[in-house]
Amino acid sequence: MAQEASARLVTEQASARDGSVRTRLRVLRSSWPLMLRATSLPGPGPLTGWVCRDAPAACVHLAAGAAGPLGGDRLRLEVDVRAGSSLMLGEVSPTLLLPGPHGEESHLDISIRVGAGATLAWRPELAITARGCRHVTDTRVVLEDGARLLLREEVLFGRQGERPGSYRQRLRVRTPGGPLHDQELGVGPAAAGWDGPAVTAGHRAAGALLLVDPGTRRTTDTALHSPDTALMTLSGHAVLFSALAHDTSALRRRLDHALGRLLTVPPEKPAVTTPEAVTVSS
Structure with missing residues (x-):
């Protein structure tokens, strides 16, 4: 039997008794099989330092309460970082996308808003497209003025020794200045030529990092360029790193390496204004 479920997460800025600023979970509501759980931040590191740069961050993980999604399931996640x-x-474990009994598509709709001066690091775990699945993930992100975003994606095309099912994922990011990023990936039987040289070139895993950070320079780090990776600078102090790999271990190494380098880019230096010469006549 197909399932419908939704989860909603809202954070807001709050003041502690000592006058310091912190992040508070205002809404944490979920239903089986989408389960949201407040967790502790990981230990010190580039990502923790980045997400806590402006204010101590809250940490939440999404846990699957059942296998799937299965064909026919419709799931929705709403995130509002005020x-x-x-x-x-983050997520507790990888997601195994499975076929349903009637050959229907499963859907995961993700709606994210990051408010003015707010920060979100969204790190879903690996999505595995099992044989026979038909799945669509649609992620829409709205960034307000000064918002920062780190979004990571990883997908494995089929389990060991099997052809993948049909999988489509679309990511759209909008800023106050208009659309920033709109990309769709389709693999499997419903996407002709998906494993050709113009898409995955026979690789079994793909991933990407999207970083939007008005506080840093856009990078052209040549160490992140290789035959299986690409680094693109976007408008609004944003960069997109994409990678292909023959297995998930290699993919994760490439993404982890890129993440470390992207998060250690020096802050953008403010423009230096040279005073104009003043002529004094006597």
Whole structure:
């Protein structure tokens, strides 16, 4: 039997008794099989330092309460990171996308808003497209002025020794200045030529990092360029790193390496204004 479920997460900036600023979970509501759980931040590191740069962050993980999604399931996740707050959002385990009994598509709709001056690090775990699945993930992100975003994606095309099912994922990011990023990936039987040289070139895993950070320079780090990777600079102090690999271990190494380098880019230096010469006549 197909399932419908939704989860909603809202954070806001709050003041502690000592006058310091922190992030508070205002709404944490979920239903089986989408289960949201407040967790502790990971230990010190580039990502923790980045997400807590402006304010101590909250940390939440999404746990699957059942296998799947299965064909026919419709799941929805809504995230609202309100002005000035910071959130690290992750998943407990990889997602195995499975076929349903009637050949229907499963859907995961993700709606994210990051308020003015707020920060979100969204790190879903690996999505595995099992043989026979038909799945669509649609992620829409709205960034307000000064918002920061780190979004990581990883997908494995089929389990060991099997052809993948049909999988489509679309990511759209909008800023106050208009659309920033709109990309769709389709693999499997429903996407002709998906494993050709113009898409995955026979690789079994793909991933990407999207970093939007008005506080840093856009990077052209040549160490992140290789035959199986690409680094693109976007408008609004944003960069997109994409990688292909023959297995998930190699993919994760490439993404981890890129993440470390992207998060250690020096802050953008403010423009230096040279005073104009003043002529004094006597």
